[in-house]
Amino acid sequence: MKLATGTTVISNGQLIDGNGGPPVRDGAVVVKDGKITYAGQAKLTPEVPPDARRIDARGGSILPGLVEAHFHPTYFNVAALEDLDIKYPVEYVTLLAAHNAKLALECGYTAARSGGSLFNIDVWLKKAIDSDIAPGPRLASSGREICGVGGLMDWNPDFRKLGMEGLVLLVNGPDEARAAVRKLVKDGVEWVKTYPTGDAAAPDTNDHHTLCMTFEEMHAVVATAHNHGLKVTGHCRATQGIKNALRAGYDAIEHGTFMDDEALELLLKRDVPCVPALQFEYASIVFGPEFGMSQAVIDGHKETLEGGAESARKILKAGGRLGMGGDYGFAWTPHGTYAKELTFFVKHVGLSPMEVLKCATKTGAEIMGRSKEFGTLEAGKLADVLVVDGDVLANIAILEERSKFVAVMQGGEVKAGTCSMP
Ligand SMILES: [Zn+2]
Numbered sequence: 001m002k003l004a005t006g007t008t009v010i011s012n013g014q015l016i017d018g019n020g021g022p023p024v025r026d027g028a029v030v031v032k033d034g035k036i037t038y039a040g041q042a043k044l045t046p047e048v049p050p051d052a053r054r055i056d057a058r059g060g061s062i063l064p065g066l067v068e069a070h071f072h073p074t075y076f077n078v079a080a081l082e083d084l085d086i087k088y089p090v091e092y093v094t095l096l097a098a099h100n101a102k103l104a105l106e107c108g109y110t111a112a113r114s115g116g117s118l119f120n121i122d123v124w125l126k127k128a129i130d131s132d133i134a135p136g137p138r139l140a141s142s143g144r145e146i147c148g149v150g151g152l153m154d155w156n157p158d159f160r161k162l163g164m165e166g167l168v169l170l171v172n173g174p175d176e177a178r179a180a181v182r183k184l185v186k187d188g189v190e191w192v193k194t195y196p197t198g199d200a201a202a203p204d205t206n207d208h209h210t211l212c213m214t215f216e217e218m219h220a221v222v223a224t225a226h227n228h229g230l231k232v233t234g235h236c237r238a239t240q241g242i243k244n245a246l247r248a249g250y251d252a253i254e255h256g257t258f259m260d261d262e263a264l265e266l267l268l269k270r271d272v273p274c275v276p277a278l279q280f281e282y283a284s285i286v287f288g289p290e291f292g293m294s295q296a297v298i299d300g301h302k303e304t305l306e307g308g309a310e311s312a313r314k315i316l317k318a319g320g321r322l323g324m325g326g327d328y329g330f331a332w333t334p335h336g337t338y339a340k341e342l343t344f345f346v347k348h349v350g351l352s353p354m355e356v357l358k359c360a361t362k363t364g365a366e367i368m369g370r371s372k373e374f375g376t377l378e379a380g381k382l383a384d385v386l387v388v389d390g391d392v393l394a395n396i397a398i399l400e401e402r403s404k405f406v407a408v409m410q411g412g413e414v415k416a417g418t419c420s421m422p
């Protein structure tokens with residue numbers, strides 16, 4: 001991705017640098033050739049060339065670009081999971097994914113880690129974004145998702161002959177798990193997404209169902225992936241499944257719904273980040289009936305939401321790391337509403353806005369393995385900056401309103417926001 005040239009000064013707003021400390025009330029950020037050269041008090045701003053571009057934060061907030069830590073650009077707002085594989089061909093899904101990536105950037109998300117991809121679209125979407133062919137967040141790509149035969153992602157009985165080859169690699173045993181990872185290695189992914197446990201949403205599993213993959217399969221996935229420098233994450237709700245993933249050497253945990261003390265200890269021991277994705281549960285409970293969800297499924301989502309919120313609070317209190325990623329791309333959690341996750345964590349889980357913003361910026365960049373490049377507003381980092389007309393610490397829900405964005409800056413280039421309008 002190209003870096004902007006020249007100097008830009010962003011001022012007249014509170015500076016939230018992403019490290020979680022108190023904001024600088026009257027802050028400023030100086031950007032030179034796409035990188036931050038100064039972030040601090042406005043009155044201490046170093047001298048800049050007279051032709052420097054100025055961005056007025058209008059008394060609002062200057063913060064790092066947001067990082068969506070569980071992004072599915074290829075999920076096209078489906079009401080039924082099988083629609084992912086049978087509704088459109090790969091050609092059209094690719095166009096939808098490019099559209100979703102552009103939307104995420106416009107929503108202030110300057111980076112994102114994929115939580116699983118249809119076909120091998122993410123890898124090529126990332127290339128298009130990195131080559132400035134398509135706008136979007138800096139992407140950490142994943143590929144087809146690995147699941148055991150008969151597990152969460154293998155819910156269609158064989159007589160339907162649906163295939164699902166665009167979405168999942170179904171495995172039986174460690175040898176097939178190794179083969180699936182090797183295929184992903186050849187595909188060029190960075191993250192291997194797996195399904196160790198069930199989910200309230202799936203017809204033949206539930207949120208306490210552990211064995212969508214065996215420990216041996218999970219261990220084979222991790223050993224093969226790490227051997228090739230890839231990272232592994234997994235959909236982990238059930239307690240035993242979380243422990244299996246942590247003992248197998250997973251690099252991140254998605255959801256981490258039912259964490260007991262032992263699971264928490266395993267998580268903290270290696271400082272493994274967890275991405276709860278809780279607004280999805282809330283939206284499923286509220287809007288599920290409109291989409292034909294049964295009461296049993298909705299009750300499962302309620303249990304998942306309570307368990308997930310409790311676990312998230314425990315992790316953060318114990319000094320662990322949470323990423324903010326919302327699993328968007330379902331009919332009741334459409335693309336473009338990503339910041340609802342942040343609001344949910346403040347309003348319903350009880351985190352402070354500053355805690356949530358740190359999770360959504362610095363921790364997100366750490367999960368992507370790129371915290372040296374972005375995630376905080378500090379000299380030397382890429383100028384991925386979000387400038388908002390409003391106090392996001394007083395009302396984090398402002399981040400849901402794109403009309404309040406003065407600038408979404410990526411590598412010093414203003415990619416969206418009212419200041420870029422003619
Ligand atoms: Zn997901």
